[in-house]
Amino acid sequence: GAGVSQSPSNKVTEKGKDVELRCDPISGHTALYWYRQSLGQGLEFLIYFQGNSAPDKSGLPSDRFSAERTGGSVSTLTIQRTQQEDSAVYLCASSEGLLGANVLTFGAGSRLTVL
Amino acid sequence: AQSVAQPEDQVNVAEGNPLTVKCTYSVSGNPYLFWYVQYPNRGLQFLLKYITGDNLVKGSYGFEAEFNKSQTSFHLKKPSALVSDSALYFCAVRAQNTGGFKTIFGAGTRLFVKA
Numbered sequence: 001g002a003g004v005s006q007s008p009s010n011k012v013t014e015k016g017k018d019v020e021l022r023c024d025p026i027s028g029h030t031a032l033y034w035y036r037q038s039l040g041q042g043l044e045f046l047i048y049f050q051g052n053s054a055p056d057k058s059g060l061p062s063d064r065f066s067a068e069r070t071g072g073s074v075s076t077l078t079i080q081r082t083q084q085e086d087s088a089v090y091l092c093a094s095s096e097g098l099l100g101a102n103v104l105t106f107g108a109g110s111r112l113t114v115l
Numbered sequence: 116a117q118s119v120a121q122p123e124d125q126v127n128v129a130e131g132n133p134l135t136v137k138c139t140y141s142v143s144g145n146p147y148l149f150w151y152v153q154y155p156n157r158g159l160q161f162l163l164k165y166i167t168g169d170n171l172v173k174g175s176y177g178f179e180a181e182f183n184k185s186q187t188s189f190h191l192k193k194p195s196a197l198v199s200d201s202a203l204y205f206c207a208v209r210a211q212n213t214g215g216f217k218t219i220f221g222a223g224t225r226l227f228v229k230a
Binding site for chain 2: 033035041042043045048056058091093101103104105106107108109
């Protein structure tokens with residue numbers, strides 16, 4: 001696609017429920033990233049995928065968070081047993097791979113509200 | 116480990132005056148450095164980047180940034196601010212030599228330009 005697409009744009013859920021957030025990167029981009037932006041906070045790195053390499057999961061805040069990327073394209077971020085502190089905007093970005101200077105293109109984000 | 120510091124939560128400047136948004140970084144080896152901007156109700160957009168070479172980098176919308184290796188800084192500047200520059204600005208760093216693509220962002224600096 002022309003840009004990075006994220007869905008849903010807004011999600012309201014009850015504490016304890018599981019949620020899935022989807023990211024469809026730019027076609028041909030081999031690198032995909034997830035970040036979290038909480039109110040008043042910066043961009044918190046969660047995870048990135050690069051081609052067929054093992055993902056860098058070092059930013060995932062707990063084992064309730066997981067992500068996968070199928071076929072080197074679409075990615076799903078799953079949050080199990082959601083907590084109120086998980087409320088944030090979850091941003092996905094993609095970039096062309098193999099050159100570290102490549103620029104990230106961000107999606108519009110998925111705003112998660114946990115009641 | 117990589118880190119980015121944006122020491123100012125907020126910068127206020129009058130329209131027509133020069134602006135500076137500060138950023139310092141910590142990374143092993145040589146860095147790739149980036150500035151991104153988030154306008155209200157819009158996604159994060161790339162502004163400019165430093166890879167190598169000339170320490171003064173020019174980017175979109177009249178912005179520029181100066182790489183200072185000895186001070187590990189990459190401050191964003193603009194000679195004459197516009198009200199439309201009001202936004203949230205993020206500095207980001209990626210290490211050149213890790214073989215990975217992990218990009219770390221600062222906490223962000225909110226710029227207010229008053230007419």
